[in-house]
Amino acid sequence: MKYNIQTKVDGIDSSMMRVPEWSGTVQNLMPASSGTIPDNITDIADDTNRIRGISVASESSEFNPSGLMGSGIYDEPLSTDPSKLMSWARETTPVEEEPDVTDWMVPAKAYVATLKARSNEYKRAGSSLSVAAGDPFTPGVSNSQMGFKSERGQTISENGSGTVIAGGNEFDVPINGNTEIVTPNMLGWAAATDIQDKQWVGSLMSVEDITLDPSQPIAFPSISGQTGPLFVGHSQSRPSLISRVSVGVQSSQKQTLQFKFRNSSDYTTVMNSFSKDVPKGKSTLSFRMISLSLEPMAAEIMPEDGTQAVLTDYSVRP
Amino acid sequence: MVDRIFRESIKGIGERLFNNPFTRTNRDGVRYRPTRMRLPSWVDRDTMTEGVDGFSSSIDINVERVDEARPLSILRNSPMFPNVSKEFRTGNLLQEFKDRSPSDGVEIVDWMHISASEAAVMSGWESEYNENSQVNTTSGDPTAPHDIIGVSDFNFEPTPGRDVASSGSATFRTPDQTVEIANNSGKAVYGKDNVGWGGVDARPGSYQWNGKVAQFLDLGQTPIENPVRFPDFGKYTIPNIFNQSPPSSSDQATVSFAISSEAGQDMDIAFRDPNDYTNPVAQNTVSVPEGTSELEFNVTANPEVPPLLAEVKPTEAGSVQSIEAYTVESQ
Numbered sequence: 001m002k003y004n005i006q007t008k009v010d011g012i013d014s015s016m017m018r019v020p021e022w023s024g025t026v027q028n029l030m031p032a033s034s035g036t037i038p039d040n041i042t043d044i045a046d047d048t049n050r051i052r053g054i055s056v057a058s059e060s061s062e063f064n065p066s067g068l069m070g071s072g073i074y075d076e077p078l079s080t081d082p083s084k085l086m087s088w089a090r091e092t093t094p095v096e097e098e099p100d101v102t103d104w105m106v107p108a109k110a111y112v113a114t115l116k117a118r119s120n121e122y123k124r125a126g127s128s129l130s131v132a133a134g135d136p137f138t139p140g141v142s143n144s145q146m147g148f149k150s151e152r153g154q155t156i157s158e159n160g161s162g163t164v165i166a167g168g169n170e171f172d173v174p175i176n177g178n179t180e181i182v183t184p185n186m187l188g189w190a191a192a193t194d195i196q197d198k199q200w201v202g203s204l205m206s207v208e209d210i211t212l213d214p215s216q217p218i219a220f221p222s223i224s225g226q227t228g229p230l231f232v233g234h235s236q237s238r239p240s241l242i243s244r245v246s247v248g249v250q251s252s253q254k255q256t257l258q259f260k261f262r263n264s265s266d267y268t269t270v271m272n273s274f275s276k277d278v279p280k281g282k283s284t285l286s287f288r289m290i291s292l293s294l295e296p297m298a299a300e301i302m303p304e305d306g307t308q309a310v311l312t313d314y315s316v317r318p
Numbered sequence: 319m320v321d322r323i324f325r326e327s328i329k330g331i332g333e334r335l336f337n338n339p340f341t342r343t344n345r346d347g348v349r350y351r352p353t354r355m356r357l358p359s360w361v362d363r364d365t366m367t368e369g370v371d372g373f374s375s376s377i378d379i380n381v382e383r384v385d386e387a388r389p390l391s392i393l394r395n396s397p398m399f400p401n402v403s404k405e406f407r408t409g410n411l412l413q414e415f416k417d418r419s420p421s422d423g424v425e426i427v428d429w430m431h432i433s434a435s436e437a438a439v440m441s442g443w444e445s446e447y448n449e450n451s452q453v454n455t456t457s458g459d460p461t462a463p464h465d466i467i468g469v470s471d472f473n474f475e476p477t478p479g480r481d482v483a484s485s486g487s488a489t490f491r492t493p494d495q496t497v498e499i500a501n502n503s504g505k506a507v508y509g510k511d512n513v514g515w516g517g518v519d520a521r522p523g524s525y526q527w528n529g530k531v532a533q534f535l536d537l538g539q540t541p542i543e544n545p546v547r548f549p550d551f552g553k554y555t556i557p558n559i560f561n562q563s564p565p566s567s568s569d570q571a572t573v574s575f576a577i578s579s580e581a582g583q584d585m586d587i588a589f590r591d592p593n594d595y596t597n598p599v600a601q602n603t604v605s606v607p608e609g610t611s612e613l614e615f616n617v618t619a620n621p622e623v624p625p626l627l628a629e630v631k632p633t634e635a636g637s638v639q640s641i642e643a644y645t646v647e648s649q
Contacts, residue, residue, distance in 0.1 A: 001339065002327045007536060013452055016340060024329040073464050073476055093462045098525040100427045101462065108463035116467050123349040128341050134458055134465030138419045138426060139433030140398045142441060143468040144454040144535070147398045150434075152419075165397045199425045204468075208351065209341050265329070 004264040004296065009185040012167030013145045015207035017233050017264050019296045049261070049272040050290040061281040063252045065310040067217040069124065071116035074109075078117075080219045080252070080308040085110040104199040108134050111203050111223045118205070121218040122230075128208035133223075136162065136202040145186055145206040148173075153200040162192040162202060173202075178226040178305070181206065184266045187298060189221070189228040207231050210298060213315055217250075220301075220309045227303045232314045234261060234289075235296035240318050247285040247301070248312035254279050255307050260300040261289075267298055282312070322593050323357060323366060335359060337366075337592045337625075338511045350471040350493040352511040353534045355561040355592050357625055365567070369624035370591050375600040377615050379587070385610040388578040388640060392545045396441040399434070404442065406547040406639050411435040429526045432519070433457045436530050439549045443556070446546040446640075451561075452535040460488070460529040469531040472507070472514035479527030482520035488529065490516040504530075504554040506629065508595040513537075513627070515556050537561035537627065545578070545642040550635045557631035558641050562589070564623045568648035571623040574614040575630075575644035577606045581637035585613075590627040599626060603633065616649075623648070 004017040068078045074092070077084050089110035095101050115131035122129035134141040136148030146166035156162040161172040164181055171181050171190070178191035188206030205221055205228055212233040221228035236243050249257065256275050263269035271293070276285060303309040324336045338352035357366075393404040402418075405411050415431040415438075440455035447453045458465035460474035467473070475489040475496075482488045487498040490505070493512050499505045504517035513534040520527035530551070538546070539561040549556045564571045577585060588601035604613065617623055632638035 001324070002329065003340070004329050006328055006331065007340075008448075008450065008452070011448075013448075019329060073467075073473070089462075094525065099423065100429055100524055100526040102423075102425055102427055104425065105459075105463040108465055112464050112467055119467075119470065120348075124347075126341075126343075126349060128349060128351055128470065130454075130468070130470050132456070132465070132468035134463060135430070136398075138415060138430045139458055139465070140437040140441070141465065141468070142398060142437075142456065144452070144470065144533075147441065147468075149397075150399045168397070196425055198419055198422075208470075 005185050010167055012169070012183055012186050014185040015187040015210055015231070015267070017210040017296065017298060018212060019235060019264065020237070022239055023296060048292045051272055051274055052288045052290065054274060054276055054285070054287040056276060056278055057284045058279045059282045059284065061279065063250055063281055065217060065219065065250050068219055069117050069120040071113040072120060073116060074113055076113040080222055080310065082110070082114070082222055082224055085114055089113070104135050104194060104196060104201055107194045107224065108201050111201060114223055115203060115205060115221055118219055118221050122211060124216055125211040125214035125218060127211035129205060130208050131205045133201060133203040135199045137198055137200065141202045141204060143204045143206060144208060146181060146188060146204060148202040152198050153195040154197050156192065156200065157195055164190045164204070178228060180229060182267050184268050187231045187267055191223060191226040191228070193224045193226060214311065215313045218311045220303050220311065222308050225306045227305050227307055227309070229300050229302040230311050232299045232301065233296060234299040234316055236316055237318050239294045241290060241292065241294070243289045244317045245287050245289060246313070246315045249278055249285060250282045250310040250312060251278050251280055251303070252308035255304045258302040262298040262300060264296045264298055271297055323361065323363070335361065342511065344493050348493070350512065351535055353513040353537060353595065355537050355625055355627065356539055358563055358565065360567045361625065365622050365624045366593060369619045369622050370593065370599060372620040373589070373599050373624065373626070374618040377600055377602045377617065379602060379604045379613055379615040381604060381606055381611050381613050383607050383609045383611045387580050387609050388545060393547055393640070394442050394445040396438040397445060398441050399438040402438045405439060407550040407552070408435040408439045409552045411438055429459060429528055432528045433459065436528065436551065440530065440532070443547050443549045446544060447538055449544060451538040453532055454535060455530070455532045457528065457530040459526040461526060466529055466531055469533045471512065472516065472531050472533050474516065474529045474531070479520040479524045480522060482518065482527055483522040488518045488520065502553055504551065504556065506557055508590065510594050510596055513559060513595055517551055517554065519551070532556055534559055539563050540644050540646045542644040543642065545640040547640045548632055548638050553635055555632050555635050555638070557629045560628045560644060561625060562628040562646055563625040564646050564648045566648040567622045569620055569622055570616060570618045570649040572614065572616050572647045572649060574612060576610055576612050576642050577638060578610045578640050579606055579608060579638040582607050583638050584633040585638070586631045586633055588629045590629070592625055592627060595627055
């Protein structure tokens with residue numbers, strides 16, 4: 001097994017990515033190994049990466065995703081709809097009856113169920129996604145790779161953002177908003193919602209082991225109007241300057257998906273990006289990538305906030 | 319005995335040996351992260367099989383008090399609660415959290431202070447342990463909101479606290495088994511390739527309860543130089559679990575570490591098979607006095623001393639603060 005990066009860099013636990021054995025040694029394997037094909041992605045200028053022929057084929061206008069997983073904690077509805085999950089949490093959380101149950105636990109329970117279900121779907125795809133949700137002030141929220149700084153709801157309202165800490169580094173998360181948390185070795189996402197005077201709900205998601213060639217549904221995390229990205233390994237089975245990519249998506253509405261392709265040696269380096277509209281329902285997005293680097297990348301797919309979407313497959317040929 | 323040596327390469331760095339892969343699928347098809355030990359480059363199949371079989375099970379431990387107990391200031395702050403006092407006993411932080419955010423019955427209720435105290439101590443422990451390794455912890459209420467999912471592969475059933483208190487235990491789920499953990503206690507749970515820990519505190523009549531979970535992902539590898547606390551929950555503690563790894567091939571090694579304690583205390587020291595953590599290899603109990611003590615003992619094995627999982631645990635809560643300077647020297 002070969003990985004792109006060490007398990008920990010500068011105190012931050014990595015989002016590991018399995019890479020082909022030829023990764024990093026392509027120069028020796030290519031027929032044209034005359035020194036014209038560099039063997040290290042860092043040798044390549046970012047602008048050598050080209051994306052061509054982006055197209056979308058609609059297969060169905062219905063948004064009725066199947067194959068979703070549950071949290072494994074509760075018998076919550078198998079749905080990507082945040083309002084359904086919130087209704088379920090409200091019905092099953094005894095705020096009125098129990099003196100030690102308070103309001104913030106209702107959205108927190110809904111987000112816990114949602115994020116854990118997404119984690120289970122990501123695990124089903126042969127990989128590992130760490131999630132967490134709860135109140136960051138008291139008692140605190142963290143997952144395996146990062147955590148929220150304990151701050152009052154009133155404080156983050158005044159500041160306009162909460163703070164996520166990963167390995168001693170701090171990242172701002174806008175209130176009633178969300179943001180990617182990307183470091184050279186880690187891929188994550190965080191949201192700050194449901195802000196009260198003291199309590200609020202912080203949600204975290206980060207990749208421990210990035211999925212490759214997922215072929216079963218993974219829903220994009222969607223909570224309280226905040227929709228997060230999915231990170232997928234973009235890796236060829238053999239070295240090739242041209243790769244053909246097929247992405248299956250189900251969307252609750254017509255929307256624009258943003259794609260970013262991140263350097264697997266430094267996730268903060270975006271090699272290429274594009275946006276593309278997809279219709280409501282099920283569709284397949286296809287494109288060609290032409291790249292001299294040949295090295296695997298991490299693809300980030302980001303739906304619009306407030307939408308529901310499901311990634312059904314992501315394949316790279318060869 | 320079957321050895322398990324996994325060779326991995328890191329792009330641009332080279333090959334590394336581990337006893338388990340980064341992820342694995344259990345019998346239900348669920349992917350999880352095993353507890354990994356990085357193996358030194360000199361180990362081979364014989365080290366991992368005959369070396370473990372031939373490990374000396376009789377350990378004579380020499381204890382010498384060398385200094386006063388270490389001050390709390392040597393501990394690290396919690397990254398989540400950087401302004402909260404450094405502590406290894408959660409009970410000593412409780413009033414600080416009550417003062418910081420008094421219960422109002424609307425947003426803040428009592429169980430949150432307990433969970434926050436536990437989170438502060440455990441996340442501080444994570445910072446100390448995770449220098450070059452990874453343990454992941456969480457604390458919260460397992461019923462609702464079940465805000466303990468920050469640990470991926472070990473978890474509690476969402477049973478109401480009053481039911482846990484009346485039945486006397488909570489159900490703890492691991493990657494390959496479910497176990498009962500008695501109320502007001504903690505338990506380290508060893509699977510063949512995974513190690514976790516759960517702690518349970520439920521009160522009669524309460525819906526909410528305080529659960530805490532730890533998952534050891536990459537065992538801290540010797541030498542461990544900085545102090546690492548023993549998180550202390552009043553009636554029980556979390557053990558420190560390390561990868562006791564000889565630096566070179568030898569049939570004898572000297573192991574030493576320091577324990578800091580505010581009172582005399584017995585410590586359990588146990589070793590487990592890196593090929594199968596359910597298999598205990600050797601164990602002993604030793605008394606340490608008040609203060610900082612150096613513990614030293616020799617271990618032998620044929621053909622050579624293998625890397626082993628080492629668990630160090632106070633037999634009672636309340637006094638043992640930290641372990642540091644855990645080293646292995648091949649003789």
